[in-house]
Amino acid sequence: MNAIEIKNLNFSYPDGAHILxxxxxxxxxxxxxxxxxxxGSGKTTLLLCIGGILKSKCEVFKIFNEExxxxxxxxxxxxxxxxxxxxxxLCQTVIDDIMELPKNLGxxxxxxxxxxxxxxxxxxxxxxxxxxPYDLSEGERRKVxxxxxxxxxxxxxxxxxxxxxxxxxxxxxxxxxxxxIKKTIIFITYDPEVALKIxxxxxxxxxxxxxxxGKPKDILFNFNLLKFYKLWI
Numbered sequence: 001m002n003a004i005e006i007k008n009l010n011f012s013y014p015d016g017a018h019i020l021x022x023x024x025x026x027x028x029x030x031x032x033x034x035x036x037x038x039x040g041s042g043k044t045t046l047l048l049c050i051g052g053i054l055k056s057k058c059e060v061f062k063i064f065n066e067e068x069x070x071x072x073x074x075x076x077x078x079x080x081x082x083x084x085x086x087x088x089x090l091c092q093t094v095i096d097d098i099m100e101l102p103k104n105l106g107x108x109x110x111x112x113x114x115x116x117x118x119x120x121x122x123x124x125x126x127x128x129x130x131x132x133p134y135d136l137s138e139g140e141r142r143k144v145x146x147x148x149x150x151x152x153x154x155x156x157x158x159x160x161x162x163x164x165x166x167x168x169x170x171x172x173x174x175x176x177x178x179x180x181i182k183k184t185i186i187f188i189t190y191d192p193e194v195a196l197k198i199x200x201x202x203x204x205x206x207x208x209x210x211x212x213x214g215k216p217k218d219i220l221f222n223f224n225l226l227k228f229y230k231l232w233i
Contacts, residue, residue: 003184007060021208034199051080079154085141089133119147139165159187
């Protein structure tokens with residue numbers, strides 16, 4: 001089964017900048033896909049379009065074979081980690097912020113409590129539960145955002161540079177977790193090592209277009225390709 005199917009996706013910002021250009025993308029259930037590309041290539045915009053935060057124009061947009069229309073609510077199926085953690089924390093305390101989404105989705109109090117204890121332990125947030133998210137370091141706030149996504153157990157994870165600002169121990173735990181978990185994951189990364197460890201497939205985005213799509217090793221060790229698209233060389 002395909003988790004995501006997109007045909008001829010285009011997106012422009014109000015200033016007229018045409019960011020995504022005729023993107024075609026099919027991702028299988030439980031596939032793990034890394035997206036790489038230079039700054040300004042459209043990586044974050046693509047993730048936001050898939051997550052429904054930005055409204056794009058496309059011929060086909062399906063989530064698990066369901067046609068996504070303007071009024072389709074697919075919040076239970078997708079969890080998204082934003083590039084800027086300040087844009088994702090909404091509540092006055094860490095505990096409220098993590099519990100906000102499952103409450104809105106109608107999870108039972110018992111299930112929320114069970115899931116909350118799991119994610120707090122995983123991200124080592126016990127001593128931060130009653131702090132305001134804005135009083136945390138960027139790495140701590142990043143962990144709160146990740147906990148707030150994983151607590152709802154979505155089928156699809158859209159992660160914008162998930163290891164950014166994390167301490168070494170949490171980074172390794174998260175990489176191992178994402179590698180083992182049976183979920184569809186699309187993540188942006190600037191670290192080729194992380195791409196190799198987690199992903200089954202790698203997409204290179206350049207100037208709003210998919211210019212390479214294949215096995216991570218085939219792309220990441222193609223040094224002529226990386227040099228041409230101004231990556232890591």
